[in-house]
């Protein structure tokens with residue numbers, strides 16, 4: 001908490017005065033181009049990774065970057081998507097997963113080769129966490145997006161593959177939301193599935209045509225050529 005308060009003091013003293021004009025412009029309205037849906041994980045900091053400024057991205061953070069299919073659970077995520085599309089008219093929605101995601105790890109079987117004591121923050125025992133267990137049920141469709149033959153891999157490999165597959169699954173769920181489907185049909189919206197690697201800082205993007213994740217740089221140049 002001390003760190004938070006010290007950071008706030010620095011913000012008020014140094015950062016805010018330097019960006020005062022920008023904040024004044026934003027004081028009455030926002031026009032973000034992007035809705036960025038990602039995990040609540042503390043290691044994923046979108047504004048740092050993409051060097052964005054206040055006002056650039058409408059952020060939605062939830063464990064496992066899960067977007068329940070429309071109608072399954074109409075709550076905060078659905079309302080955020082509806083508002084972003086219908087009111088803010090965002091042009092892009094990005095669903096971004098990340099390496100070492102504890103939410104996805106929790107739905108995997110225990111790793112028999114794991115010698116070190118398991119990270120106690122990983123909620124493997126979901127019987128004590130009924131809400132988390134129900135929420136992680138929405139990861140289930142991800143299994144069908146795993147690359148062929150991967151189910152025989154070791155648990156760490158399977159973990160990473162399932163995180164990527166979950167991004168694809170949640171992207172499909174996202175398209176079931178009526179306002180998203182409408183905007184996609186009118187070509188006023190694009191949806192994207194990304195994966196962020198905490199160890200390297202690299203981001204990959206799901207290429208719908210090639211059915212694989214590509215480095216964001218390659219995907220971006222590919223997209224601009226289409």
Ligand SMILES: [Zn+2]
Nearest residue numbers: 039041101102
């Ligand atoms: Zn996560």
